[in-house]
Amino acid sequence: MASRFQHSNRAGWLMAGPAAALIGLFIIVPFALAIVFSFTNQRLISPNPAEFIGLDNYRQLLGVATLTLAPETDAAGAPVVENGEVQYPALRGYTRNNPDYPGLRGMREWFSFDWGDNRTFVLARDVVFMTAIVNTFIFVLVVAPVQGGLALGLALLINQKLRGINVFRAIYFMPVVVSIVVVSLLWRFIYDGNSGLLNNLLGFLSFGFIPPVDWLGNPSTALGAIIAMSIWQAVGFHMVIWLSGLQTISPTLYEAAALEGASKWQTFRHVTWPGLRNTAVLVLIVITMQAFALFAQIDVTTRGGPLDSTQTIVFQAVQRGYGKQDISGGSAISVILFVIVLAISLTQRWLTREKR
Amino acid sequence: MARISLKDVRKSYGSTDVIRGVDIEIEDGEFAVFVGPSGCGKSTLLRMVAGLEDITSGTLSIGDRVVNDLPPKDRKVAMVFQSYAIFPHMTVRENVAFGLTIAGASKAEKDAKVAEAARILQMEPLLDRRPSQLSGGQRQRVAIGRAIVRKPEVFLFDEPLSNLDAALRMDMRMEISKLHKQLGTTMIYVTHDQVEAMTLADKIVVLKGGEVQQIGAPMELYHHPVNAFVAGFLGSPSMNFLDVEVVEANGDAVTVRNGALDPVTVSRASGDYVAGGRALLGIRPQYLVPAADEAASALHGTVGLAERLGTETIVDVALKDGKSLIAALSQDAILEMGAPIGFTFDPAKCHLFAARSA
Ligand SMILES: Nc1ncnc2c1ncn2[C@@H]1O[C@H](COP(=O)(O)OP(=O)(O)O)[C@@H](O)[C@H]1O
Ligand SMILES: [Mg+2]
Numbered sequence: 001m002a003s004r005f006q007h008s009n010r011a012g013w014l015m016a017g018p019a020a021a022l023i024g025l026f027i028i029v030p031f032a033l034a035i036v037f038s039f040t041n042q043r044l045i046s047p048n049p050a051e052f053i054g055l056d057n058y059r060q061l062l063g064v065a066t067l068t069l070a071p072e073t074d075a076a077g078a079p080v081v082e083n084g085e086v087q088y089p090a091l092r093g094y095t096r097n098n099p100d101y102p103g104l105r106g107m108r109e110w111f112s113f114d115w116g117d118n119r120t121f122v123l124a125r126d127v128v129f130m131t132a133i134v135n136t137f138i139f140v141l142v143v144a145p146v147q148g149g150l151a152l153g154l155a156l157l158i159n160q161k162l163r164g165i166n167v168f169r170a171i172y173f174m175p176v177v178v179s180i181v182v183v184s185l186l187w188r189f190i191y192d193g194n195s196g197l198l199n200n201l202l203g204f205l206s207f208g209f210i211p212p213v214d215w216l217g218n219p220s221t222a223l224g225a226i227i228a229m230s231i232w233q234a235v236g237f238h239m240v241i242w243l244s245g246l247q248t249i250s251p252t253l254y255e256a257a258a259l260e261g262a263s264k265w266q267t268f269r270h271v272t273w274p275g276l277r278n279t280a281v282l283v284l285i286v287i288t289m290q291a292f293a294l295f296a297q298i299d300v301t302t303r304g305g306p307l308d309s310t311q312t313i314v315f316q317a318v319q320r321g322y323g324k325q326d327i328s329g330g331s332a333i334s335v336i337l338f339v340i341v342l343a344i345s346l347t348q349r350w351l352t353r354e355k356r
Numbered sequence: 357m358a359r360i361s362l363k364d365v366r367k368s369y370g371s372t373d374v375i376r377g378v379d380i381e382i383e384d385g386e387f388a389v390f391v392g393p394s395g396c397g398k399s400t401l402l403r404m405v406a407g408l409e410d411i412t413s414g415t416l417s418i419g420d421r422v423v424n425d426l427p428p429k430d431r432k433v434a435m436v437f438q439s440y441a442i443f444p445h446m447t448v449r450e451n452v453a454f455g456l457t458i459a460g461a462s463k464a465e466k467d468a469k470v471a472e473a474a475r476i477l478q479m480e481p482l483l484d485r486r487p488s489q490l491s492g493g494q495r496q497r498v499a500i501g502r503a504i505v506r507k508p509e510v511f512l513f514d515e516p517l518s519n520l521d522a523a524l525r526m527d528m529r530m531e532i533s534k535l536h537k538q539l540g541t542t543m544i545y546v547t548h549d550q551v552e553a554m555t556l557a558d559k560i561v562v563l564k565g566g567e568v569q570q571i572g573a574p575m576e577l578y579h580h581p582v583n584a585f586v587a588g589f590l591g592s593p594s595m596n597f598l599d600v601e602v603v604e605a606n607g608d609a610v611t612v613r614n615g616a617l618d619p620v621t622v623s624r625a626s627g628d629y630v631a632g633g634r635a636l637l638g639i640r641p642q643y644l645v646p647a648a649d650e651a652a653s654a655l656h657g658t659v660g661l662a663e664r665l666g667t668e669t670i671v672d673v674a675l676k677d678g679k680s681l682i683a684a685l686s687q688d689a690i691l692e693m694g695a696p697i698g699f700t701f702d703p704a705k706c707h708l709f710a711a712r713s714a
Contacts, residue, residue: 252441255408260455260506261429270454274445 038332044325057332063125065104067094068118079117088119095123129333132304132311135223139230139312140291147231148283151238156272158239159246169243173236180233184300187229191215191301216301219309226297226310234290238283245279246272281352285345292341313337358419358432358509358542359384360405365414367400367566374400376566377414382544382559387536389545391553391589392563398546401563402512405544406435418510434503435512438519440495442487442502449483452501459506473501476538477531493524500532504539511543517552529555550590554578562586580625584709587638593670593682596644598637599711605629610708612637615677618654622703627710634711641670641684643706644699653698657681659691673697 038057042050071079072087080087095104107123110130114120124130158169175183190197193214202210215225249272257267295314298304304311304319313333321330360382367375374397382388390398403409405416407428416424423431434455442451450457452473453466461469474480477497487495496516503511513532517525533556536543547553553560554574562569562577562585570577570586581587588594600612603619610629613619622637629635647653660672660680671691673681683699691697 250439250441252437252439253443255406255428256435256437256441256443256502257454257458258408259406259428259433259435260458260502262458266458270446270457271443274443277445 034331034334037328038335040328042328042331044322044327046325050328053328057328058336059125060329061126061129061332061336063107064110064130065107065123066120067091067101067104067123068115068120070118086119091121091123128308128311129313129316131308132313132316135309135311136292136294136313138223139227139294140288142227143231143291144284144287147235147238147287148280150231151235151283152242152276154235154239155242155246156268159243172239175233176236176240178233180230180296181300183229183233184297187225188216188301191225191229193217217306219307222302222306222310226294226301230291230294230297234287238287241283241286242276242279245276249275277352277354281349284352285348288344288348289341292337292344313340359417360388360510360542360544361415361417362401362405363415363417365401365404365416366412367397367404367409368412374566375404375412378563378566378568380561380568380571382542385540385542387533387543387545387556387558388561389547389553389557389559390561390563391547391550392569393589394548396563397566398548398563399514400566402435402514402544402546405431405510406433406512407431408435432509433512434506434508434510435514436496436499436503436516438515440487440492440499440519442495442498444487446487447483448479448485448487448490448498448501451487451498452483452505454502455506469505470501473505476504476535477501492520493528496520496528497531500535504535509542511541513543513545515547516545517547518549532556551592554590560590562589581638581707582626584636584638584712587707587709591640593641593684595638595640595707596681597709598639598675598679598681600635600637602629602631602633602635604631610635612708616656616675616679618656620654620703620706622706622708624708627708629708636709636711638707638709639701640705641682642668642686643701644681644683644685645701646683646685647698647700650696650698653700655681655699655701657697659693659695659697661693662691671697673699 037050039052039054040050041053041056069088072089074080091109094101095107098104104123107125108127110122110124110127112119112121154172158165158172191214192199193216194212196212196215198215199212203212213221215221253271253275254267257271262270293314294312295318298310298312298315299318302310304315314337317330317333317337319330320326320333360380362378362380365375365378366373378401380388390401392398400409404411405418407423407426407430411424415422418431418433443454446454449470452470453461456466456469470483471480474483477500479494479497479501482490482494482498487498490498496519499516516532517528520528529552532545536556545552545556557574559571560574560577561571564585570582572580574590577586578590581590584597588597598614598617600614600617602610602612604611605624608623609621610624611619611621612635617637620637627635644655650656655675657673657675660674662672663670667686669685669691671683671685673683675681
């Protein structure tokens with residue numbers, strides 16, 4: 001018994017071996033290395049040996065603090081107002097060599113808000129990384145529901161027995177087979193600030209009332225433009241997943257619903273949507289994970305700009321690790337991303353679990 | 357109130373004709389069974405009545421309305437599917453109440469009607485279970501429950517018992533029969549099982565290849581089948597057919613014989629027979645009586661396999677002309693394999709049909 005088990009086990013290992021070795025070499029080893037590096041000051045190329053520095057990388061990335069300051073007052077005790085703005089003491093005084101505030105050393109202002117007469121400054125040790133985190137979350141929070149919903153809508157449209165429906169399936173799926181790098185290059189033309197397709201189209205439709213916008217060059221539109229492009233590119237992929245989910249629902253259930261007098265919406269609500277439960281969980285998790293990994297679009301179009309308005313976590317990881325050769329900092333970012341995605345996936349699974 | 361009438365109803369998928377001109381009248385409150393071999397178009401016909409398939413041509417009326425172009429929900433029909441078609445994510449209660457939920461009924465009304473349906477179908481303890489926790493028979497009960505809460509004018513059943521085991525099938529058959537007596541609603545029941553047809557129906561419609569073969573009460577069809585197909589389809593074991601030669605045709609009396617059959621004179625129901633022509637003689641296995649004296653019998657052969665079922669013994673007989681024959685003998689006679697055996701029968705219980713076209 002035991003020998004037979006070992007015998008077939010050996011054959012099994014031989015067959016699984018090549019794949020397991022490659023997975024180990026290119027996924028598990030780098031993953032483990034990233035965790036190890038993130039606790040050191042390893043650089044990409046450096047004559048000095050790496051040292052173990054504990055959580056310094058994480059402190060450097062995630063360090064946040066608040067500082068509440070009262071307005072500057074003149075001799076009479078009234079707030080100083082210049083150009084209609086209340087003046088506050090310079091932050092430099094607190095973040096540079098101020099022995100009373102050792103925790104704020106090296107921090108910069110991220111944003112601030114007024115609280116009564118005082119102003120609260122939120123300081124971060126790495127403001128760009130904080131922006132990257134916020135941008136990534138905005139991206140995920142917009143892309144996940146919009147892309148998932150659009151994909152479901154397309155799947156419902158396409159899940160009909162009509163002549164030539166396969167043409168539509170192919171068309172909607174086409175952007176998926178085109179590399180995101182190519183898609184990004186093409187969309188740069190669409191978004192072009194002068195004679196881009198989008199500007200021309202808007203100008204034409206509004207009879208010239210809408211002035212041309214440099215979609216990728218404007219901090220207030222760049223992230224939105226990248227979101228729209230990303231949704232367009234992968235919506236077909238999720239459409240196919242929804243479609244496969246739709247096709248697992250037995251047609252007799254629809255017939256039963258039709259006989260019971262269900263309207264289109266009632267059929268969707270009582271038959272289709274409950275039948276798509278597992279598909280919905282899958283689509284949501286896949287979109288979320290893909291969205292957190294946002295990189296190629298940024299790298300091809302804006303490289304994080306303008307004014308850091310399209311910085312993302314993965315773009316930061318790559319820039320830091322290879323651009324600045326700070327491989328340990330890049331690794332720490334990767335580990336942070338891993339923890340975020342893991343936590344979100346587990347939460348999603350828990351929220352969408354089958355309730356008994 | 358809900359008479360159903362089909363007039364020259366046809367259905368084609370592209371160039372394939374699946375239903376080829378069907379005329380059926382079903383009276384209010386009648387239990388009609390569509391029976392026929394697999395693929396003969398029973399389901400298609402039923403789904404046309406339900407509104408799940410459109411009608412290529414002809415007229416379908418329910419009550420006094422022509423419903424050809426009415427969507428399913430406006431036809432006041434409820435249907436029970438072979439695959440149950442109950443919603444897997446809903447409890448039994450939600451499933452049964454589905455039609456009421458769709459119609460926006462109040463909770464009190466739903467509770468009352470679900471309770472009544474559960475009482476009729478004796479499934480009160482199941483109401484809070486999920487379909488995955490039910491057996492096949494229980495699921496079918498849920499499907500029937502969903503059909504009855506809406507008080508439809510017509511019930512349609514598409515092979516509702518084929519997924520159940522034999523014992524359960526018999527129970528549910530009786531339940532459905534009881535339900536029909538209790539509700540008095542028009543029902544159309546589709547099956548390929550002639551036993552279900554014989555036991556449930558007020559009116560049987562025998563279908564073959566998309567055409568109606570015969571319509572009538574079960575016993576009428578059993579005793580007076582219009583053709584060999586109907587004769588062979590109803591009754592178990594099925595009727596024996598002997599290829600015979602017509603010796604003499606004299607008015608309604610036709611004398612036939614073959615290698616194993618001594619000349620016998622039967623009365624014709626229909627058809628033209630001329631001396632020297634061929635014909636098909638049908639004898640039900642139950643009407644064959646083994647002769648004490650082989651020489652005095654009309655039909656000659658040797659005993660083959662015998663199956664004792666307790667109530668009767670089914671014997672496979674090799675006839676003298678090489679054909680085989682099934683006899684159902686009531687007494688449990690000891691039959692020796694290979695022994696010669698002869699049968700007599702009452703010519704009045706035979707059926708004469710036109711010869712099978714070669
Ligand atoms: N959608 C379809 N397209 C073409 N042929 C069909 C279709 N549905 C059923 N048929 C054919 O119609 C015939 C009758 O089918 P059906 O009504 O399901 O038979 P049954 O009597 O077994 O219920 C079958 O020969 C089947 O192949
Ligand atoms: Mg069928």
